[in-house]
Amino acid sequence: MAGKKxxxxxxxxxxxxxxxxxKLAVLFTAVIVIFICLVGRITYIxxxxxxxxxxxxxxxxxxxxRVIPYRRGDIEDCNGTIxxxxxxxxxxxxxxxxxxxxxxxxxPTKAALKDVFGISADDVQxxxxxxxxxxxxxxxxxxxxDTAQSWNALTADKDKGANISGIWLEENYKRTxxxxxxxxxxxxxxxxxxxxxxxxxxxxxxxxxxxxxxxxGYLDSSSSLERTVKQAVDGDTVVxxxxxxxxxxxxxxxxxxxxxxxxxxxxxxxxxxxxVVIMNPNTGEVLAMASYPNFDLNNPRDLSSxxxxxxxxxxxxxxxxxALQSIWRNFCVSDTYEPGSTSxxxxxxxxxxxxxxxxxxxxxxxxxxxxxGHTIHxxxxxxxxxxNLEGAIANSCNVALMQIAAQIxxxxxxxxxxxxxxxxxxxxxxxxxxxxxxxxxKAENMGSADLATNAFxxxxxxxxxxxxSAYCSLINGGHYYKPHVVKExxxxxxxxxxxxxxxxxxxxxxxxxxxxxxxYMLATVQSGTAKKxxxxxxxxxxxxxxxxxxxxxxxxYVISFAGFAPADNPEVFIYVVIDCPNTDNQENTELVTQLxxxxxxxxxxxxxxxxxxxxxxxxxxxxxxxTTENLGQ
Numbered sequence: 001m002a003g004k005k006x007x008x009x010x011x012x013x014x015x016x017x018x019x020x021x022x023k024l025a026v027l028f029t030a031v032i033v034i035f036i037c038l039v040g041r042i043t044y045i046x047x048x049x050x051x052x053x054x055x056x057x058x059x060x061x062x063x064x065x066r067v068i069p070y071r072r073g074d075i076e077d078c079n080g081t082i083x084x085x086x087x088x089x090x091x092x093x094x095x096x097x098x099x100x101x102x103x104x105x106x107x108p109t110k111a112a113l114k115d116v117f118g119i120s121a122d123d124v125q126x127x128x129x130x131x132x133x134x135x136x137x138x139x140x141x142x143x144x145x146d147t148a149q150s151w152n153a154l155t156a157d158k159d160k161g162a163n164i165s166g167i168w169l170e171e172n173y174k175r176t177x178x179x180x181x182x183x184x185x186x187x188x189x190x191x192x193x194x195x196x197x198x199x200x201x202x203x204x205x206x207x208x209x210x211x212x213x214x215x216x217g218y219l220d221s222s223s224s225l226e227r228t229v230k231q232a233v234d235g236d237t238v239v240x241x242x243x244x245x246x247x248x249x250x251x252x253x254x255x256x257x258x259x260x261x262x263x264x265x266x267x268x269x270x271x272x273x274x275x276v277v278i279m280n281p282n283t284g285e286v287l288a289m290a291s292y293p294n295f296d297l298n299n300p301r302d303l304s305s306x307x308x309x310x311x312x313x314x315x316x317x318x319x320x321x322x323a324l325q326s327i328w329r330n331f332c333v334s335d336t337y338e339p340g341s342t343s344x345x346x347x348x349x350x351x352x353x354x355x356x357x358x359x360x361x362x363x364x365x366x367x368x369x370x371x372x373g374h375t376i377h378x379x380x381x382x383x384x385x386x387x388n389l390e391g392a393i394a395n396s397c398n399v400a401l402m403q404i405a406a407q408i409x410x411x412x413x414x415x416x417x418x419x420x421x422x423x424x425x426x427x428x429x430x431x432x433x434x435x436x437x438x439x440x441x442k443a444e445n446m447g448s449a450d451l452a453t454n455a456f457x458x459x460x461x462x463x464x465x466x467x468x469s470a471y472c473s474l475i476n477g478g479h480y481y482k483p484h485v486v487k488e489x490x491x492x493x494x495x496x497x498x499x500x501x502x503x504x505x506x507x508x509x510x511x512x513x514x515x516x517x518x519x520y521m522l523a524t525v526q527s528g529t530a531k532k533x534x535x536x537x538x539x540x541x542x543x544x545x546x547x548x549x550x551x552x553x554x555x556x557y558v559i560s561f562a563g564f565a566p567a568d569n570p571e572v573f574i575y576v577v578i579d580c581p582n583t584d585n586q587e588n589t590e591l592v593t594q595l596x597x598x599x600x601x602x603x604x605x606x607x608x609x610x611x612x613x614x615x616x617x618x619x620x621x622x623x624x625x626x627t628t629e630n631l632g633q
Contacts, residue, residue, distance in 0.1 A: 070210030071173050071492070072194050073235035075187060075201070077244040078287075078487060083187055084201065084297070086173040090148040092117055092140040096128050099166025108163035116151050117143065139167075142174050177297035183247050184294045185330040186430070186485065197300075198328050200238060200485065202431045207489050210235040234492035241285040241487045246603055250276045250288045253599045257591075258292050261582040269293065272579040275331045275464050276599065281472035281564065281573045283502040284481030286428075287607075291331035300328065334432040336439060336461040337579065340547030341379075341396045341529075342562045343457035343467075345517050347405055348389065349474060350416035352513040356407045359516065362388050365399035372449035376402065379546065379587075393520040394528030396544060398456045405455030406448070413451060414443040419508050420470040421480065422462050427505075428483045434463050457547055468575045470508070471562050475518055475541075475570045478509040515568075522567040532593035533563055535600045537611045541567035542596075544589045549580070557586040561596045566610050574600060 075084035092113070099109055106128070110121040119139050127137050143151075148169050155161040175190045188199025196205035213232035258270035275291040296302060303312050303323055315323065329335070351357035367383035368375050378384065378398040384391070392400035405413055417423065423440040425433055439461035441450050453459040465483055473480035482503040489498040521541035524530045529544045542563030549556040560577040564570040576596045580586060 065214060065216045066170070068213035068215055068229070068232045069172050070212055070232040071234040072175065072190070072210065073208040073237040073492065075208070076237060076239045077242050077247075078240060079243065079245075080239075081244045082178055083183065083240070083242070083244065084175065084177050087176050088145055089141075089172050089174045090143040090145075091138050091170040091172055092119065092143060093168050093170050094124065094127055094134070094137040094139050095166045095168065096132050096134045096137060097166075098135075100128060100132055102163075102165055105163045105165040109165060109167060112151075112154060112161075112164050113139070113167065116147065116154060138170075142172070143169070179244065180296050180298055181294045182244065182251065183242055183290065184297050184300075185291060185328060185332075186242065186289050187297060188328075188431075189297050189300045198432070199330065199430060200240060203429050204238045204486065204489075207238060208235045210492070236492065236497060237490040237494075238486055239488045239490060241280075241287060241485055242289070243287050245606060246278060246288045247290060249602050249606065250278065250290045250599055251294065253595060253602075254290055254292050256598075257578075257595050269582065271581045273331045273335070273577075274579070274595075275335075275577045277332050277464055277468045277575045278603065279468055279472055279483065279573045279575075281476045281570050282479075282481075284469070284472065284483045285487065285502075286483055286485045287572070289330075289332050289485070293327055295327050300324070303327075330430065330432060331577075331579075332464040333428060333430050334434050334463075335579075336434050336436055336463055337558045337577070338458050338460065338547040338549070339462050339467055340457040340545030340558060340560060341398075342471075342543050342545035342560050343462075344393060344396065344401050344455070345474060345521065345543055346416065346420050346470065347401050347408070347413070347455045348393065348520075349420075349509050349513055349517060350413060351404050351408050352516065353416065353509055354408060354412045356412075357389065357404065359389060361404075362386050363392060363397070363400035363403050365397050367399070369399050369402050369452070371402060371406075371452040372447055374449045374452075376449070376452055390520045390523050393517070393543065394523045396456075396524075396529045401455040402452040405451050410443050410446045410451055413454070414441065414446065417454075417460075419506070420473070421466055422460070422470070424466075426463075426465045426469050426483050428465050429486055429500075433465070436461055436463060436466065457545060464575060464577055467562065468573065471564075471575065472573050473508040474514060475521075475564050475573065477511045477514045478507045479504055480506045480508050518564075518567050518570070521564075525563070529589060530561060530563070530593050532590045533561055533596050533600075535565070535597055535604060537613065538600070538604055538609060539566040539568070539612050539615060540600065541565070544593060546587050546589055555586060556580050559586065559589050559592045561589070561592045563596055563600070565600070565604065566612075566615060568615075569610070571609050572604070572607055574603075 072086045074082050076082055099105060110124050113119040113124060114121055117140050124139065127139070131137060151169065155164050177187065186199050188201035189197055190201055191197050194209050196202035196208065201208065211233040213230045216228040254274050254276060257274060261270035269292065271292070273291055276288065277286065278288040279286055293306060301324060303320065306327065307323070312320070348357065364386050365378055365384040367381045368377045376398070379396065384395050384397045384399070387395065387397055387400050417440060423437050425435070441454065441460060446454070450459055469480065469483050482505050484500055487500050488496050491497050518541055521543050522539065524544070525533050525540050525542055530542050533542055534540055540563055542561055545560040547558045549558060558577060558579050559581065560575070562575045564573045574596060576592050576599070578592050578595070581591050583591065
């Protein structure tokens with residue numbers, strides 16, 4: 001009986017042992033399968049979403065983290081001269097908790113801060129008292145590199161720096177403008193947070209800005225401090241079409257004009273504003289753009305150059321902002337005015353293009369014309385007598401142009417105003433371009449008197465850029481290029497990432513019309529109203545303009561000159577506008593033609609514009625070639 005019981009227990013033990021083995025095997029297999037699945041899942045997640053999770057991990061590694069600031073890109077002129085840049089500076093940071101942890105360090109640290117940075121001990125103590133647990137208090141901003149190096153040398157000294165703690169230098173960048181006022185309303189400036197304000201700084205803000213990096217310090221499993229660094233991405237460099245040397249020439253002469261006329265019996269500056277635009281008529285590139293007054297880009301909120309201390313003190317915040325915005329405003333793109341007689345060439349161009357004019361027409365000017373119940377005078381009240389088309393432009397005859405406009409008719413006149421871009425945005429790559437769509441007539445609301453006054457540039461408004469762009473198309477054979485102030489964008493390592501090629505928007509006139517009107521404007525400088533604009537050694541052509549401002553009969557005028565050279569193959573275009581010159585006789589266009597001539601006299605040699613001697617040599621060479629060819633025949 002006992003033997004049978006023993007056999008039964010042995011059987012049960014064997015059975016139990018086999019059952020357990022099977023269960024353990026199944027469990028082990030299940031664990032392996034789960035492990036394989038987890039590995040596969042992790043591999044899949046890492047492949048598909050690794051960057052996302054890495055970002056989340058880095059965001060959580062916030063122990064001892066700091067921002068690595070990007071460097072905003074430079075703005076250069078067309079020759080590589082830096083007009084705006086970002087210099088490395090440093091902020092002095094106080095870690096109050098660390099400094100207070102070593103009480104013996106407080107006074108030596110205060111003394112060092114005073115000695116190197118000029119930070120008073122009282123200011124430091126006030127921060128320690130108010131925020132003893134703070135790990136980040138800015139004591140001083142925009143410390144120069146040299147000063148920062150002095151601090152680093154001091155703290156590195158084993159003796160002098162032994163009891164200095166709780167202070168560190170945070171890297172940053174400060175926007176600076178090496179030429180201060182040069183091209184101020186064209187370049188613009190930045191406000192806090194690397195935000196561009198006005199000019200290229202604003203229009204190309206996204207290109208100039210980069211992306212901040214970050215350095216994370218964190219404790220690993222062994223409590224050692226490890227660091228993860230995501231480097232900053234610096235902004236791109238914007239290369240403008242502006243020539244800094246040419247810009248300097250223009251601004252020098254604007255300032256000289258202002259200085260000459262601001263000290264007359266009439267109070268104020270030399271004018272309400274004086275604007276100059278110089279362009280390459282064959283590409284739409286703006287080579288120089290300036291107006292008066294300018295301002296210091298390194299201190300754009302300084303009003304002391306324009307107002308007395310008492311005037312500034314009496315201003316409200318809104319008054320100050322309004323005054324600043326009027327100074328920052330780019331007159332060449334943001335202000336509108338009646339252009340006056342510079343627009344007469346567009347009226348005549350419309351006549352040639354629609355077939356109204358053949359070239360042999362003559363018109364009689366008796367000094368005035370009755371139109372729509374109004375007596376509209378010519379600038380020469382005694383009249384010009386009989387004039388051909390060239391004479392009408394050269395002598396700037398209102399009466400002749402009114403008769404031509406009447407022949408063209410309202411529909412075609414408005415059509416060609418649109419073709420030349422009046423009432424439309426030019427699309428220039430600058431902020432603040434004025435909207436003139438509501439400042440010109442449409443065919444349905446233009447009466448006969450409106451047509452007559454529009455024919456010689458009164459009773460509608462334009463901007464300097466509209467007029468300059470239209471002129472460039474008129475003189476270059478009819479090619480209307482989009483005006484632009486930037487030619488390329490480069491990455492921080494110098495590689496070109498975008499090139500702004502000349503953009504042809506439309507055709508305005510035929511080559512024949514262009515050549516004909518260019519010859520008329522050459523006569524205007526040689527023997528007409530723009531004789532003062534002549535430049536010795538160069539074939540200058542152009543047209544003057546005088547526009548009476550509203551309200552009429554108050555003696556306030558805008559005078560202007562649109563010129564180019566050489567007349568038969570234009571290489572450069574210049575447009576000068578003076579709004580209310582500070583003289584008793586504001587209608588005197590010699591003021592603007594003389595200023596234009598002064599600028600061109602210095603600018604043309606610098607730009608290497610073809611001279612009359614070079615033209616004569618080229619013509620002689622061509623003549624010799626033709627003679628040889630004829631002999632060969």
